[in-house]
Every structure is written in structure tokens, then in C-alpha cells.
Amino acid sequence: MKIKFISYLIYYFIRLINLTYRYEFVGLDNKKKARAYHPKGAFVFAIWHQNLIPGILAHGDEQYTMIISESKDGEIVAVTCEKLGHKPSRGSSTRGGKKALIEMVKNVKSGIPGALTVDGPKGPAYVVKPGVIELARLAQCAILPMSPYTDRFWVIKKSWDQFRIPKPFSRVVIALGEPFFIDDSITKEKFDLVALEIAKRLHEGEEIAKSHFKT
Incomplete structure (x- = not known):
């Protein structure tokens, strides 16, 4: 009950703060290329864990599938994502990972695009783990690097990333x-x-995003 209450608070906070964000996309042609590779238009976003919030919120009402840990913290994230209209697959590299990957592959094959924090859930930061590659191999979909950036953000300094x-x-x-x-x-x-x-393309993408604040 407590977890659901916290999840609802986070959900309404995120929905409220998201109304104030102004999104701009660079490289939308790359998204078209990624969609064209799969018979049902699915693909999988690759994103650094630290950019999870804008990565989830930037796409309006589009539905995505994602792997979320089976921990208590993961439960909060999963409920919040479900409220936002997404389809979580529960598991991690330490528990339930194979089951979650199989479920996510099934979702992507059905036409639901995926999203993975490629250095999560516990790091090390900026080190791409093989899960996103295995997912793309099994689902026969493209990997699309996504690099969100804003020049005004809070940083949780005690977090690993x-x-x-x-x-x-x-x-x-x-x-x-x-x-x-x-x-x-x-x-x-x-x-x-x-x-x-x-990893190289994610870093390059962030530099491209940053350059738009200089013009």
C-alpha cells in the first residue's frame, strides 16, 4: 500500500513538472530508419540511466516496454511507468533478468518499441552492458541511441550515476x-x-544536444 501511494505521488509530480518542459528533437530521421528495419515498426532506445526521466517523458503518449528491477525501488518505478502508459518487464541482471528479457523480446516483436538504460541498474556509469545488443538480436530490431540534455537540472549526487x-x-x-x-x-x-x-554515439549525441544551447 505504501509503495503504491509513493508511486502515485511520483506519478503526479512527474506529470505536473512535465507540463513545464519544452522538448526539441534532433535526428528524427534516425527514428524513421530504426522503425523501417522492423516489420511492425519497433526498435529499442539505448539511453544512459542518468537521463531516464526526460527519456521516458519526451515521447508523449507513445507506449514503450522496458526492464525494471524486481526490488522495492523497482516496484515504485514500475507502477509509475504503468501509470504513464508503458509496459514494464520485471527483472534485472541479478534477479529475474532472463525472464524479463524474454518478456521484453515478446513485447518488441509484437510492435511495442523498447527502451533500456544501457549502464543500469547499478552501473558502472557510461559502460554499455550486453543486454541491449542481445535484445536487438533476438527481436531483430534496431538500436536507437537517445541522448537527452538540458542545461537546468538537479543532480542526485549520492547516486552511482x-x-x-x-x-x-x-x-x-x-x-x-x-x-x-x-x-x-x-x-x-x-x-x-x-x-x-x-557508448561513443551516446556521448556524441549529448554533445550535439548541448550545442543547441549555444546557438
């Missing part, structure tokens, strides 16, 4: 990078190279 919360009335720029198309025959040896390239 310096989690960011955009301040009210912020301008949020969402940079979408060139998509990755993962072949079903990709070898485990190439996973590390792809992970490094995803």
Missing part, C-alpha cells in the same frame, strides 16, 4: 543517433565492439 532531474520550465533537447542494425549471426566477440560504439 549522478542521476539528473530536469528543473521546471527547462528546455530539453533529445538527440537521436544513427541506429545500429544487429545481425542475428553476431558473435559474442563482437558484442564488446558494438557496446563501445553505442
